[in-house]
Amino acid sequence: MADLNAITLQLKGIRKAYNIGLPAETEVLHGLDLTIERGEFVALIGPSGSGKSTLLNLIGLLDKPTAGELFITGQATSHLQDRELTLLRAKAIGFVFQFHNLLPEFTALENVMLPMLAARGRPDEAMRLRAAELIEQVGLSKVGKHMSNDLSGGQQQRVAIARALVMQPALVLADEPTGNLDTQSADNVFDLLRRVNEASDTSFLIVTHDPRLAQRCDRIIELVDGRIDSDKANRASLP
Amino acid sequence: MNTVFPFEWILAIRFMREARMQTLLIMSGVALGVSVIVFISALISGLQTNLFRRTLDFQAQIVILPPKEVSRPLHKAGEGMLATLVQPRAQRLQSVDQWQTVLAQVAKMDGVSVVAPVVAGAGFIVRGEANKAVGLTGIEPETYLQLIALNSKIIAGTANITGTDILVGMDLAKDLGVWTGDKLNLQTASGGTATLSIRGIFDFGNSGMNSRSVYIALRTAQSLLDLAGGVTSVEVNLEAPFTAETVAQTIQAQTGLKVDSWIATNAQFFSALEAQSMSNTVIRFFVGLTAALGIASVLVVSVVQKSKAIGILRATGTSRQQILRLFLLQGALTGLIGSLLGAVVGWLFLNAWRKIAVNADGTQLFPITFDPMLFVYAAVGATLVGTLAALFPALQAARLDPAVAIRG
Numbered sequence: 001m002a003d004l005n006a007i008t009l010q011l012k013g014i015r016k017a018y019n020i021g022l023p024a025e026t027e028v029l030h031g032l033d034l035t036i037e038r039g040e041f042v043a044l045i046g047p048s049g050s051g052k053s054t055l056l057n058l059i060g061l062l063d064k065p066t067a068g069e070l071f072i073t074g075q076a077t078s079h080l081q082d083r084e085l086t087l088l089r090a091k092a093i094g095f096v097f098q099f100h101n102l103l104p105e106f107t108a109l110e111n112v113m114l115p116m117l118a119a120r121g122r123p124d125e126a127m128r129l130r131a132a133e134l135i136e137q138v139g140l141s142k143v144g145k146h147m148s149n150d151l152s153g154g155q156q157q158r159v160a161i162a163r164a165l166v167m168q169p170a171l172v173l174a175d176e177p178t179g180n181l182d183t184q185s186a187d188n189v190f191d192l193l194r195r196v197n198e199a200s201d202t203s204f205l206i207v208t209h210d211p212r213l214a215q216r217c218d219r220i221i222e223l224v225d226g227r228i229d230s231d232k233a234n235r236a237s238l239p
Numbered sequence: 240m241n242t243v244f245p246f247e248w249i250l251a252i253r254f255m256r257e258a259r260m261q262t263l264l265i266m267s268g269v270a271l272g273v274s275v276i277v278f279i280s281a282l283i284s285g286l287q288t289n290l291f292r293r294t295l296d297f298q299a300q301i302v303i304l305p306p307k308e309v310s311r312p313l314h315k316a317g318e319g320m321l322a323t324l325v326q327p328r329a330q331r332l333q334s335v336d337q338w339q340t341v342l343a344q345v346a347k348m349d350g351v352s353v354v355a356p357v358v359a360g361a362g363f364i365v366r367g368e369a370n371k372a373v374g375l376t377g378i379e380p381e382t383y384l385q386l387i388a389l390n391s392k393i394i395a396g397t398a399n400i401t402g403t404d405i406l407v408g409m410d411l412a413k414d415l416g417v418w419t420g421d422k423l424n425l426q427t428a429s430g431g432t433a434t435l436s437i438r439g440i441f442d443f444g445n446s447g448m449n450s451r452s453v454y455i456a457l458r459t460a461q462s463l464l465d466l467a468g469g470v471t472s473v474e475v476n477l478e479a480p481f482t483a484e485t486v487a488q489t490i491q492a493q494t495g496l497k498v499d500s501w502i503a504t505n506a507q508f509f510s511a512l513e514a515q516s517m518s519n520t521v522i523r524f525f526v527g528l529t530a531a532l533g534i535a536s537v538l539v540v541s542v543v544q545k546s547k548a549i550g551i552l553r554a555t556g557t558s559r560q561q562i563l564r565l566f567l568l569q570g571a572l573t574g575l576i577g578s579l580l581g582a583v584v585g586w587l588f589l590n591a592w593r594k595i596a597v598n599a600d601g602t603q604l605f606p607i608t609f610d611p612m613l614f615v616y617a618a619v620g621a622t623l624v625g626t627l628a629a630l631f632p633a634l635q636a637a638r639l640d641p642a643v644a645i646r647g
Contacts, residue, residue, distance in 0.1 A: 053646070062554060062642040082559055090556025097645060103548050105253040117246045118557040124242060163555065 007074060008170045008203040009036040009059060014068035016054055028054050029226045031068065036171070036205065041197045043214040043234075044207045046223035052207050053175065055223065059205065060173050061089045073170045090119050094164025094202075098176040101160035102148035108159045109135055109144040115167050134162035138192055154185030161192060165202070174206045178213065190216065247561055250552075251568040258541065262573070265537045269577025269625070270584055272526040273617050277585030282592070283519045285607035287512055291480075294508055295501065296388040297443065299355070299474035300483045302504075303345070303490060304497040305335050332360055334469025341494055342473055350486060352478050355382035356470040358460040362427040364407075364453065366415050373411070373453045375425065377460020377470075386476050389441065389454070395419050396439030400456050404438035408449030412440050425455070431463035530621065531628035534573050538566060538632035542639075549636055550644030559637040566633030567626050574625020575618060582614040 011034040017027040028051045036042055046052050057063040058070060061077060070077045072092050080088065094115075102111045112131040117123055135144040138158040143151055148159060157177055164172050174193065178186035190213055197204050206217065214220050215234065222230045244252070255262045310328045335341060338356060346354045358377035363370045380399050384390050389398050389406075396419040400406060405423060412418060419437050426432045435455060443449055461467055475490075477483055480501070487500035502509060542549070549562060589607055596604040 057642040060554065062645075063640075086553070086556060086558045089554070095551075095554045097551070097554075101551065103253075103551065105250075105257040105548075114552070114557075115555040117249070118552065118555065118561060122242065122245045123249070167556070 006038045007035060007071070008038050008040070009034070009205075010071040010074075011035070011059075012069045012071075014055075014058060014065045014070060016051075016058060016063070017066045020066065027066075027226065029058075029065075032226075032228060034221070034228065034231075036203050038170070038203060039197065039201050040203045041194065041218045042203070042205050043217035043220045044205055044223060045209070045211070045214050045220060046229070050223045051226040052223055056173055056175055056205070056207055059171075060093055060095060061085045090115060090167060092170045094167065094169040094172040096157065096160045096164050096172065096174040096177045098179045101163075102156055104147065104149040106148060107145050108140060108148050108151060108155075111148050111159055112162045112166055115163060119167070131162070131166060134166055135159070137165075137196075138162045152185070153181050154189060157181065157185075157189045158192060161189070161196070165196060168200075169202060171203045171205065174204065176207055176209065179209065186210070186213070247564045247568055250565050251572060254541070254545065254565075255569055255572065258544075261537055261541065265533055265573055266577040266580065268533045269530045269574060269621060270580035272530045273578040273581025273621055274585035274588060276523050276526055277582060277613055277617055278588045278592070279519060279522055280613055281585075281589055281607050281610070283515050284610070287515060288608055290508070290512070294505060295480060296391075297448075298501055298504075299386050300477050300480050300501045301475035301487050301490065302499045303335060303341060303473040303475065303494070304471070304499065305333050306495070306497050308333070332464060332466065332471060334466055334471065335473055335496060338470050338473055341496065344493065345473065345475055345490060348486070348489070350477050350479060350482060351475055353382060353385040353476040355379060355386045355474050356457060357383070357472045357474050358457055358464060358466060358469070359471050360427060360460065360464040360466075362425050362431075362453075362463065364411070364415065365424040365426060366417065369415055371411060371414065371450070373425075373451055375427075375453050375455055375460060375463070377455055377457040377464075379457045383474075386474055392441040392443055393439045394442045396437070398439050398441075398454075400438050400454065402456060403433060403435045403459060404456060405435035406439045406441055406454040407437055408452055409440055409442040410446050410450035411453070412437070414450065425453075425463065427463045427465075429463075429465040431465060433459060433463055435459070527620070527624050530574070530577070531624050534570050534625050534628040535631060537573075538570060538629050539635070541569070542566065542632045542636045545636075546639060546644045549639050550641045553639070553641035554645065562639075563633045563637040566636050567629045570625040570627075570629020570633070571622050572625070574621035574623070574628075577625075578618045578621030581621070582617055585617075586614075 011032050014029055014032040015027060016029040017025060019025045032055070044052055044055070054063070058065050061072070065078070072088060075088065077085065077088065102108070103114070106114070109128070109131050112134055113123065113127050116127045116130065120127070132144065135141060138161055140155060140158055140162070143155060148156060151159065161177075177193070178189050181189060193204060193206070194216070196202065206213075208214055218234055220230070220232060220234050221228060308328045308330060310325055342354050342356060345351060356379060360375055362373055362375045364373050378400070380401075384398055393406075394409060398406060405425070407417075407423070415423070417423065417437055419440060422434055422436050424432065424434050441449070455463075457470070461469065477486055483500035484502045487498045487503070490496070491498040552562065593607060598604055
């Protein structure tokens with residue numbers, strides 16, 4: 001039995017169905033069991049329609065499973081109300097999406113501050129410093145004051161990563177974080193994710209279509225038709 | 240980022256600033272609505288104050304009269320026959336019974352500001368070959384001038400009359416070719432006759448009154464009209480004119496005399512005032528409704544436009560309540576800022592109106608009442624309307640499924 005504190009995410013018999021009770025009822029996920037330990041860097045791959053996005057939404061507490069239990073850092077989530085889910089999400093999970101990650105009304109730095117603002121209600125100097133620190137860590141000190149729309153795609157994804165890390169989450173969920181970028185930018189963004197992972201205890205779950213990037217992860221989970229088809233450690237990624 | 244405002248405010252202000260055109264248009268709409276409300280309200284309340292003042296300038300608020308005389312047919316006893324035709328009695332001039340007691344009694348009542356005895360009757364002014372029928376009013380200037388704004392209508396001489404003084408209207412004076420200091424002969428049907436000297440000329444701005452009313456001293460009127468020691472009415476003003484009807488009924492119950500309030504005798508005037516007030520309310524309601532629908536529709540569109548942003552905010556730890564407040568706040572701010580702009584525009588309208596709506600002599604057609612509280616009410620009202628209008632879009636935004644919103 002693994003150390004409970006070392007477990008970031010645990011899924012037990014997770015099922016997800018849509019249109020429940022209607023003739024069109026369809027089950028997308030058929031009882032998934034999965035454990036991700038602290039500091040793991042995991043790729044989630046699989047063909048379109050295999051249920052990757054659904055799974056990511058469930059893990060991100062944006063959606064609720066039809067059956068099964070989902071633990072985030074050891075805490076069961078099925079009985080939580082919306083307010084508690086929001087709090088847990090804010091504290092434990094960071095998101096990086098493929099498109100439209102940032103609010104165009106705000107600068108890069110302010111976008112990074114937003115999760116702290118939502119949690120604490122009012123901006124302060126400590127927030128600004130923390131955001132500036134992360135902006136520097138993702139190599140964007142020079143453009144921190146620019147409106148987020150004025151940044152390149154790669155820069156925007158870096159800001160999104162900084163925002164995902166600002167609350168020091170246990171788990172970062174990235175949905176095709178490089179899917180929108182050219183190869184060079186994609187490599188840079190991916191390198192950044194790896195570097196952050198190595199420097200912290202944060203676990204990463206990265207959905208990707210790109211086999212090249214998947215090969216650079218420590219563990220590759222393949223989802224096919226709502227079932228885990230394969231789940232294996234990837235020695236190739238190790239330096 | 241400003242550290243003064245909380246999270247929802249920062250977001251609301253940024254969202255509104257970023258959607259510049261939308262914000263500008265809807266705020267102009269609200270501003271226009273508020274300016275119309277401010278303008279119309281000031282106009283109508285000015286109009287009403289003015290009408291009200293004009294009406295009460297020329298009449299007492301309560302008039303106490305002797306009861307009407309009625310004919311009482313006598314039964315023919317025993318034969319079962321009644322008079323089938325009863326001729327109503329012609330009303331002769333008669334005095335208010337015990338008027339000094341009534342006067343003293345009414346003067347002591349709460350809310351009564353002035354009580355004045357009046358002798359009114361009909362007469363002829365004779366000068367040379369001309370004679371004019373006039374209504375003559377006998378007054379005690381010390382009380383009557385507090386009752387009616389006669390002083391302010393005097394254009395020559397003074398209203399303080401005693402003994403054989405008379406006040407005549409401007410038109411009558413012109414018809415008879417007389418002015419202050421000249422003498423006139425006044426005769427009444429009961430045979431009274433007196434030579435009076437003109438002490439003052441008044442102008443009521445109404446040629447009927449200017450050519451047919453004259454004022455003389457109470458005692459002179461009593462003797463001319465054969466009413467020695469009597470008065471035909473006791474007239475009363477109150478501190479609060481709108482309580483006149485209640486006070487009139489109290490006096491009637493206490494004295495048994497006929498008591499008329501200005502509210503009862505000017506029923507038409509009151510229904511006109513009410514109609515104005517009602518049309519003002521209707522205008523306010525529909526302007527408010529239009530503004531609310533405008534704000535709501537802009538926010539509904541905004542929720543759709545911002546659905547991705549809402550999804551991202553929810554994913555990064557923003558609660559449903561915070562999203563709800565974010566949109567309610569946008570509605571409230573639109574209402575508040577729009578109403579402040581509208582107050583300024585309304586104020587400009589009013590000033591322009593003051594310059595345009597003037598008489599030929601440059602005085603105002605009627606003065607506009609300018610209550611600063613109206614601006615406060617408009618601002619509070621518009622903020623409430625904005626918040627209410629935002630309720631539906633805000634709930635929509637708060638209920639948005641973040642997973643769906645992010646995928647778009």
